[in-house]
Every structure is written in C-alpha cells, then in structure tokens.
Amino acid sequence: MTPAWTPPSSGLVHGCWQLARGHGDGWDRRAAFAALDRAAEGPDPLVLDCADIYTGVERLLGDWLTARPAHARKTVVHTKFVPDLESLPVLDRAYVRRVVERSRERLRVETLQLVQLHWWDLGVPGWVRAAKWLAELKDEGVVRHVGVTNFGSRALRILLDAGIPVVTNQVQFSLLDRRPMKRLASVCEEHGVSLLCYGTLAGGLLADGPAAGDNRSLRKYRLIVDEVGGPRALERTRAELSAVAAREGVSMAEVAAAYVLAQPAVGAVIVGLSRRGLDLDVAGVRLGPADVDRLGAAVPDTVAGGVFEVERDRTGPHGRIMQYDLNRGVQGA
Numbered sequence: 001m002t003p004a005w006t007p008p009s010s011g012l013v014h015g016c017w018q019l020a021r022g023h024g025d026g027w028d029r030r031a032a033f034a035a036l037d038r039a040a041e042g043p044d045p046l047v048l049d050c051a052d053i054y055t056g057v058e059r060l061l062g063d064w065l066t067a068r069p070a071h072a073r074k075t076v077v078h079t080k081f082v083p084d085l086e087s088l089p090v091l092d093r094a095y096v097r098r099v100v101e102r103s104r105e106r107l108r109v110e111t112l113q114l115v116q117l118h119w120w121d122l123g124v125p126g127w128v129r130a131a132k133w134l135a136e137l138k139d140e141g142v143v144r145h146v147g148v149t150n151f152g153s154r155a156l157r158i159l160l161d162a163g164i165p166v167v168t169n170q171v172q173f174s175l176l177d178r179r180p181m182k183r184l185a186s187v188c189e190e191h192g193v194s195l196l197c198y199g200t201l202a203g204g205l206l207a208d209g210p211a212a213g214d215n216r217s218l219r220k221y222r223l224i225v226d227e228v229g230g231p232r233a234l235e236r237t238r239a240e241l242s243a244v245a246a247r248e249g250v251s252m253a254e255v256a257a258a259y260v261l262a263q264p265a266v267g268a269v270i271v272g273l274s275r276r277g278l279d280l281d282v283a284g285v286r287l288g289p290a291d292v293d294r295l296g297a298a299v300p301d302t303v304a305g306g307v308f309e310v311e312r313d314r315t316g317p318h319g320r321i322m323q324y325d326l327n328r329g330v331q332g333a
Contacts, residue, residue: 002138005114005145005167007194007267011257011283013047013078014039015198015270016061017217020054029060035273036064040071049170049196049270051080051118052099053326058106066108078114078196079103080149080170081134085324088124096133099327100142116147116170120324121312122155131164138165147196150308153183160191168267171307173197173260175206175237175295177224178302179309185264194267199224200260205234206241207253207276216321223317227303227310240298250285258285259295 019032040046050057058079065072081099083091104112115134119127137143147168148156159166169188173180173195180195188195201207202221225234241252248255253276257269261282271277287295303310311318 002144005194008045008047008076009283010042010044010047011261011268012280013049013196013268013270014277015272016048016050016057017054018272018274019057019060021056032060032273033064033067035278036061037068037071038278039273040068040075046071046075047078047268048075049078049198051082051116052103053080053082053323055326058103062106062108076113077107077109078116078147079107079112080116080118081130082118082327083130084327085120087327088119088121088126091126091130093133093136096130097137097142100134100137104142111141112143114145114147114168115143116149116168118149119151127155128159128162128164131159131166132162135164150311152306152308153187154306156184156187156191156193160193166191166193168194168196170196170198170270172199172224173263173266174200174202174224175241175256175259176202176221176228176234176299176302178296178299179305179307180265181263181302182306184307185266188265193265195263195265196268196270197260197266198270200257200269201253201271201276204274204276206237206256208245208251216323219321220318223321224303226317228299228301233299233301237295237298240295244287244291244295248285250281251279254280254282254285255287255295257282258287259292262287262292 019027050061061077100115117131117134134146138146145167146165148166149170151169156169171180199221203218205221241255245252245255260266260269269282271280310316313319
C-alpha cells in the first residue's frame with residue numbers, strides 16, 4: 001500500500017525554479033549546492049519542488065542528492081509533468097512514461113515522490129487520460145503520489161470523479177491572490193487534497209525590503225498587483241504585514257506565509273531557495289482570527305475568475321509572458 005501523503009511539518013516547501021538556467025543571474029552550481037546544503041541543515045525533512053521544464057534543475061538536484069547521501073535520506077523532491085502546449089493533442093501513454101522516466105533518471109531516484117500534472121489548455125482533450133496514465137505509473141511504483149498544478153475546482157472534481165488519486169494541487173495563493181478561496185479550497189477539503197501554494201511572497205513584494213532583480217516570476221506578480229488595485233493596494237498590504245510582523249517580532253514574509261497557511265486545505269507554502277526563503281520559520285508564526293481578518297481586509301478584491309483563469313488567456317498580459325514549449329525537442333511526441 002502506498003503511504004499516505006502528508007504535508008511537511010514545517011509548512012514549507014523550497015521551490016527550485018530560481019535554479020533554472022535562464023531564470024536569473026547568480027545561480028551557478030556552487031551557489032545552488034550551498035543553498036541546498038543550508039536548507040538541509042535543520043532537523044525537519046527537506047521538501048523541494050521542481051519541474052521537468054525547469055531547465056537543468058532535475059539533473060542538478062540529482063547531482064546534489066548523490067553528492068550528499070546524508071541529506072538525501074531526509075529530502076523529498078516533488079516534480080511536475082508539463083507537456084508542451086503543442087504536444088497536448090498528440091500525447092499518449094508512451095509519451096507520459098518517457099517523460100516521467102526521464103525525471104526519475106535525472107533525479108537518480110528509484111521512485112518519484114510526487115509528480116504534478118499541468119495542462120496548459122483544458123479545452124484540449126486528454127488531461128483526464130494523462131492523469132490516469134500517471135496513476136498507472138503510481139501503481140507500478142514509478143511514482144508514489146499523483147498531484148496536479150493550476151487546476152481549478154471544476155477540473156479537479158472531474159479528475160476526482162474519474163477515480164484519479166490526486167493528493168495535492170499546486171496553485172498561486174497569497175494575500176494579493178486569493179482565488180483558491182472562492183471554490184477550490186472547499187473542494188480540496190471535501191476530498192482530502194492539500195493545496196501547495198506558490199507566489200505566497202509574490203516574488204518578494206510581500207517581504208521585508210525591495211523585491212530583488214527582474215525575472216518572469218517577478219513580472220508575473222507585478223501583474224497580479226495590477227489586477228487588485230496597483231501600487232496603492234500593495235502599499236496597504238505591506239503596511240498591514242509590517243504592523244503584524246513588528247508586534248510578533250517576526251518578518252513580513254513569515255506573516256504573509258502564515259496567512260496562507262491559516263487558510264482551509266493549505267498543506268504548505270512554496271518559497272524559493274533565496275536567502276529570504278532559507279531564513280523563514282513559517283511554522284513558528286500563529287495568527288489569530290482577528291489578524292487573518294485584518295490582513296485580508298487590506299486587499300478587499302482579488303484577481304477575477306477562478307484559479308489560473310487569467311493565465312490561460314494566451315492573448316492577455318498574464319498569458320503573454322508564459323513559455324509554453326520548454327520541453328520542445330526533448331520529450332518527443
């Protein structure tokens with residue numbers, strides 16, 4: 001019997017998108033190993049999140065796990081299955097197996113702990129079949145758990161009704177973007193699916209100090225700010241975070257993460273392997289109901305539509321910054 005999936009006790013997953021080639025400057029192999037070493041120092045298991053489309057990251061993590069056997073024994077790696085947009089109509093069972101096996105080879109593990117399905121266009125048929133093929137690999141022991149990413153409430157229900165053993169759904173969730181609270185969280189609670197939440201710090205916009213650098217992630221979160229009221233809404237949110245953080249003697253980032261962790265069905269927040277992320281103690285911050293209400297009132301409106309809906313519009317500002325073909329020429333159809 002497959003062991004039940006349980007959220008990390010720390011409430012924290014370290015995202016590894018920053019380590020991808022082409023994402024930003026400053027992440028050579030030595031810097032990446034140093035960050036991973038530091039993340040593994042604590043007593044809790046280390047949970048890392050990556051994807052097949054994060055260029056070079058699965059192989060880098062595999063190298064690190066091999067070079068650090070003591071750390072490897074307490075490390076869990078989540079990855080994703082993200083077929084290219086152009087491949088969706090022709091995806092078959094062999095394609096899914098080939099890509100998942102490639103992730104296993106890159107990470108140098110016998111079993112992939114969690115593979116999360118992403119599907120760029122839910123109007124293209126095949127995503128239920130793809131999830132079933134992932135479930136077959138789970139039955140074979142290639143994959144331990146099946147998750148999804150960026151699935152709204154309706155699509156998630158369809159998968160669950162089809163008998164797909166989905167244990168997690170990775171979605172964007174922050175004080176600025178509370179779309180999961182509309183319908184998705186209640187569906188997840190009903191079916192025992194944990195939300196893994198990225199964008200909780202909005203690329204550093206909801207943390208102490210200025211958000212550093214310029215990359216696609218930060219541009220994405222600035223677009224979210226535009227959706228909910230622009231700079232004034234961000235300023236109000238930061239002011240409320242700062243007030244609660246000062247009273248509790250913690251950082252703004254820890255309060256922002258604690259707010260999301262306090263929401264229904266949330267299993268963990270995903271924060272990048274930056275210095276800010278490595279210093280977080282999200283499990284140590286407990287917000288009372290009054291704090292949660294006060295923080296939520298700072299931004300009364302959230303992004304329109306359901307989870308990942310504006311991002312699925314490839315003609316809009318959110319869709320135009322996406323890269324839909326990062327597996328091109330690698331997976332093969």
